[in-house]
Amino acid sequence: MSYQALARKWRPRSFDQLVGQAPVRRALINALETGRIHPAYLFTGTRGVGKTTLARLLAKCLNCEQGVSAQPCGECEACREIEEGRFIDLIEVDAASRTKVEDTRELLDNVQYAPVRGRYKVYLIDEVHMLSGHSFNALLKTLEEPPPHVQFLLATTDPQKIPPTILSRCVQFGLKRIPETAIAEHLADVLEREGLTSEPRALTLLATAADGSLRDALSLLDQAVAYGGASVAEADVREMLGTIPRDAVYGMLRGLAAQDGAALLAAVAGLAEAAADFGAVLAELLGVLHRLAVQQVVPESRVDDDPELLELAAALAPEDVQLFYQIALLGRRDLPYAGDPRSGFEMIVLRMLAFRPQSGGPPQAARAGTGAAEVEAPAATRAAPAAREEAAPPRSSAERVAEMFAAEKPPARASARVRTTAEPPVADAAAGEDALVEANDDTPQMPQPARVAAPVEAADVDDDWAARIARMRLSGMAGQLANHCMLDGVQGDQYRLSIARSSESLLNDMSRQRLIEAISALEGRPMRVEFRLVDEIGDTPAAQQQRAAAARQAAAEQAIEDDEAVRAIRERFAAQVVPGSVRPRHDIDHNH
Ligand SMILES: [Zn+2]
Known part of the structure; x- marks a missing residue:
């Protein structure tokens, strides 16, 4: 039996069969x-989407x-001959x-002669954009006055290269890449009709x-059948395609x-053993x-029904996924420079482990706890962040790594200070269980017993807030919000923040x-936050920043003003410093 x-074999024979x-x-x-x-019809689209x-x-x-x-x-002669590619x-x-003009x-x-057998003489010109200028002119002449028995069907992957004079005489159809699901369904259909089985994956x-190319999909399926026999198995296909498990x-x-x-x-190591690329x-x-x-941001898209993927989507924080993607993307660029691919790859995944943001929940707390074993239990979970209490927001990767190691050995002073914050309040505040309610315009004179009851002094709390x-x-917005708030106090599981009405x-x-x-992540337990709107607000972190x-700017301008060289240039050339330049x-460093 010839194969x-x-x-x-499964080329569509009717519009119904078209994918x-x-x-x-x-x-x-x-x-x-x-x-x-x-x-004249012009079909455009990438290869294998069904133009011809x-x-x-x-x-x-x-x-x-x-x-x-x-x-x-x-069934008729004409239909069969066209299908078999021998219709005159x-x-x-x-x-x-x-592309030669003579041809x-x-x-x-x-074109002028009547069709030999059929009703229409059909010209199918594939990759029509490859015609020479002379050929286009010859084609244009025909299209200007097409004989009634002639049908032109043009196809191209690159419509940009077709002269507008030709384009304007065609009805153009843009064919889309065929969606993966439609291709997979078609493959399943073909296999069923061939009496073969397959694993959906x-x-x-x-x-x-x-x-997106159905033709490529079918030819790959051909190879898979040749490779695996009567059943198309996932493992065989992976091996054939060189896909990673x-x-x-x-x-x-x-x-x-x-x-x-x-x-x-x-x-x-498992991948290296399998000689993976x-x-x-x-x-x-x-x-x-x-x-x-995609699953995390648009869950309803159901991008994948794979239960393992859904599990991972729930286990990983969205910002971690973004960070890992970024690291993997950069790693892909750098991998060829690594000593050997395996060590290069190991460095990439270890970087993901090392640079994982600290905002996560339980895993960080657990790790900090083991590192700070000598500290008392209640303080242990908060000891790691406390070690960085005075640190400015970290900027470079090196600083982040340094911090990570510093966090393993928290100085006793820092942990002691945090413990003070965590002490139960000396006096019970008026704020009850429903303290999450925001003050609104109806209650501008909301009493503030909380401030009095706060276990730490107000000034300390403010410094503390910027550090927190x-x-x-x-x-983004959450950072802006935090910077525009003042921390009035912490009591039990409640933060009390005030924010100016102008920043509402x-x-x-x-x-x-x-x-x-x-x-909540910072405290390692679920926290409540009360926001209080105020007309006047103190020195918020945003105001401090x-x-x-402004001070840095003034200092920089003064430094330029005082600079001998600048002064000399100004005097000699009647120059002036461009305002705002x-x-x-610090800003310059920051942007590089
Ligand atoms: Zn027919």
């Missing part, structure tokens, strides 16, 4: 049924002996291999590798989620991280929620 390639391209299909069926057929398939289908519709219709019979009135030209002229000379892998990638991400360096390295592993890791991010904000590593716009559901989450920036050194 026929699946792509050829995807619904709008184009509808437009063509409509044109055929109403008899309003344009003399559609053109051949249209040729059958026009020449079927049963009459012009959207449902060619598929279907002239297929691959412009990529036929095209010869071709178009015959195997077909998804093939569909992904085909990258997803289990290994999941294993690494689980190791990262659990901060388990040993598990992480074990997963890498670490560049491909990194690509697969990026793919999984992308799906995780630094440790919470808030960004920063206080929305999302920023509030993120700040509450960050405070603004003042510091002076920037403090």
Whole structure:
């Protein structure tokens, strides 16, 4: 039995069998049924999306002996000959291999003659953008006054290269890349009709590798059948495509989620044993991280039904996923420079482990606890952040790493100070269980017993607040909100923050929620936050930062003003310093 390639064998024989391209299909069926057929159609789209398939289908519709219709019979001589590629009135030209003007002229000379057998003489010119300028001119002449029995079907992957004069005489159809799910479904359908079986995941892998091209998908399926026999198995397809076992990638991400360096390295060792290509592993890791991010941000998209992926999406913080993606992306660039691929890859995943943001919940607390074993139990969980109490918000990666190691040995002074903060309040505050309620305009004179009852002095709390904000590593709106607040006090599981009415716009559901989450993470337990709107606010961290920036700016301008060289230039050339062009050194460093 002679083997026929699946792509050829299962080429669509009717519009019903066409995969995807619904709008184009509808437009063509409509044109055929109403008899309003344009003399020239142009199909555009990347390779393998069905341009020539559609053109051949249209040729059958026009020449079927049963009459012009959207449902060619598929039985008559004309239909069969077109299917077998030997219909004399279907002239297929691959412009990529036929660009000389003589050839095209010869071709178009015959346009005037009536069709030999069919109703229409159909010219299918593939990769039409490859025609030479002269050939385009010859084509244009024909398109200007097309004989009634001639149908032009043009196809191209690059419509930009077709002259506008030609484009304006064609009805253009843009064919879309075929979605992975549609390709996978079609592959399953083909296998069923072939009497073969498959694992669903195997077909998804093939569909992904085909990258939107049905033709590529079918030819890959051909290879998979040749490779694995009667059943298309996931493992075989992975081996054939050189795809990395997803289990290994999941294993690494689980190791990262659990901060388990040993598990992480074990997963890498497993991959090395399987002689995996670490560049491909990194690509697969990026793919999984992308799906995780989509799943986390738009859960209803159901990007993947894989239960393991859903589990990871719940276990990893969204900002961790973003960070890992960034590290993997940079790692991909640098991997070729590593001594050997495996060590390069290990460094990349270890970097993910080391630079994981500190805002996470239980894992950090647990690690800090083991490092600070000599400290009393209640203080232990908070000892690590306390060690960085006076530190400015960290800027460089090196600082972040240094911090991580510093956190292992907290100085006793710092932990003692934190313990003071955590002491139960001396007096019970009036604020009850429902303290989360915000003060609004109706109650401007809200009493403040809390401030009196606060266990630490107000000035200390303010300093403390800026330091806490630094440790919470808030960004965006939540960071803005925190910086514009003053901490009035902490009592039990409640933070009391005040914010100026003029900054009220920063206080929305999302920023509030993120700040509450960050405070809870900082304290290592669920916290409540009361926001109080005030007309006048004290020296917020935002105000302090603004003042510091202004002072730096003034100092920088003064330094330029006092500079001997600048003064000399000004005097000699009657020059002046362009206002606003002076920037403090700190800002410049920051931007590089
Ligand atoms: Zn027919």
